[in-house]
Amino acid sequence: MKVLVSDNFSAEGLRIFEDADGIDVQYRPGISPSDLLEAVAEVDALVVRSGTQVTEDVFQAAHRLKVIGRAGIGVENIDLAAANRKGVVVMTTPFGSTTTTAEHTIAMLLAMARQIPQASRSTKNGQWEKHRFLGVEVSGKTLGVIGAGKIGRLVIERALALKMQVVVYDPYLAAEMVHQIGAELVELEDLLNRADFITLHIPLNSETQNLLDADTLARTRPGCRIINCAIGGLIDEPRAAIHGVTLDPAVVVDLDRLSAAVAHLASTIDRKPTDAPVSPAAGGTVTRVPRRDGRAPGRTGRVAGRRATSP
Numbered sequence: 617m618k619v620l621v622s623d624n625f626s627a628e629g630l631r632i633f634e635d636a637d638g639i640d641v642q643y644r645p646g647i648s649p650s651d652l653l654e655a656v657a658e659v660d661a662l663v664v665r666s667g668t669q670v671t672e673d674v675f676q677a678a679h680r681l682k683v684i685g686r687a688g689i690g691v692e693n694i695d696l697a698a699a700n701r702k703g704v705v706v707m708t709t710p711f712g713s714t715t716t717t718a719e720h721t722i723a724m725l726l727a728m729a730r731q732i733p734q735a736s737r738s739t740k741n742g743q744w745e746k747h748r749f750l751g752v753e754v755s756g757k758t759l760g761v762i763g764a765g766k767i768g769r770l771v772i773e774r775a776l777a778l779k780m781q782v783v784v785y786d787p788y789l790a791a792e793m794v795h796q797i798g799a800e801l802v803e804l805e806d807l808l809n810r811a812d813f814i815t816l817h818i819p820l821n822s823e824t825q826n827l828l829d830a831d832t833l834a835r836t837r838p839g840c841r842i843i844n845c846a847i848g849g850l851i852d853e854p855r856a857a858i859h860g861v862t863l864d865p866a867v868v869v870d871l872d873r874l875s876a877a878v879a880h881l882a883s884t885i886d887r888k889p890t891d892a893p894v895s896p897a898a899g900g901t902v903t904r905v906p907r908r909d910g911r912a913p914g915r916t917g918r919v920a921g922r923r924a925t926s927p
């Protein structure tokens with residue numbers, strides 16, 4: 617069986633393929649789209665992260681392809697309709713980056729609350745601006761969690777340990793279940809009214825696209841801080857900026873996983889240099905994610921294709 621790994625992959629994950637009998641693995645991270653069309657024609661399985669664009673053209677070229685393993689969760693880079701047409705099974709590792717993304721969210725929350733990026737920059741520049749970078753305590757503050765699925769729940773656990781109050785907006789969950797995890801299920805409006813911090817852990821679809829738009833952002837509490845370690849498109853940054861919406865200058869938007877356009881909004885709504893820590897979509901990435909990253913077998917979920925193969 618021939619396997620092509622076309623994105624960066626952990627050494628531990630690659631070793632699993634190399635040690636398995638009958639598997640011939642090619643490791644070609646950063647392969648060009650044209651080389652991918654050629655290489656994919658020869659393989660039975662393709663392993664990707666978020667970098668490789670598995671388009672209709674790739675499926676057309678993939679005569680032997682039976683399965684795509686996505687090390688991670690999002691499948692925005694895979695044409696699932698084309699996978700279905702070709703009968704190619706697409707599997708994800710649904711728990712692969714839950715912990716690391718939840719931890720990253722808390723890192724963003726605390727960095728924003730204590731203005732760590734700005735204070736660090738200033739101190740390295742030789743300043744000692746002890747009174748300029750006054751942080752806020754998160755203890756006793758209200759965290760609004762939009763989407764309490766796998767990642768959202770881990771964030772809630774950690775926020776409770778920080779002594780935060782947690783309100784949840786998730787129309788697909790029962791109040792009792794949310795109560796059991798130590799939070800309160802509320803309507804979106806209520807969350808906007810009450811949250812000092814808001815964090816998003818929802819998929820991007822027609823229902824959630826621009827869930828936080830100019831109107832909803834304007835109804836957040838003064839000084840509310842928003843963290844998005846999920847995916848771009850959940851906040852309607854360009855339109856809010858274009859419409860020149862008047863948002864509280866203290867509202868800051870974390871740029872993690874958002875489009876370049878959000879940078880514009882961040883500077884529009886926060887007329888001083890933004891308070892938002894930024895990271896390059898690194899929520900699900902750590903140097904080593906033992907037993908979760910490359911280890912699709914046994915912990916996979918099928919999102920397209922004929923049927924789940926037994927891993």
Ligand SMILES: NC(=O)c1ccc[n+]([C@@H]2O[C@H](COP(=O)([O-])OP(=O)(O)OC[C@H]3O[C@@H](n4cnc5c(N)ncnc54)[C@H](O)[C@@H]3O)[C@@H](O)[C@H]2O)c1
Pocket residue numbers: 689690710713714717762763764765766767768785786787788789817818819820823824845846847873897898899900901
């Ligand atoms: N930043 C990263 O590196 C990274 C890593 C993993 C996942 N993600 C993203 O984070 C998101 C959440 O991941 P997960 O594993 O927790 O998913 P999940 O499916 O376990 O949870 C999603 C939750 O969102 C809720 N939801 C759906 N539509 C909603 C709506 N309109 N309003 C409010 N809640 C809604 C669902 O009921 C569910 O509880 C995914 O979209 C994924 O793409 C990002």
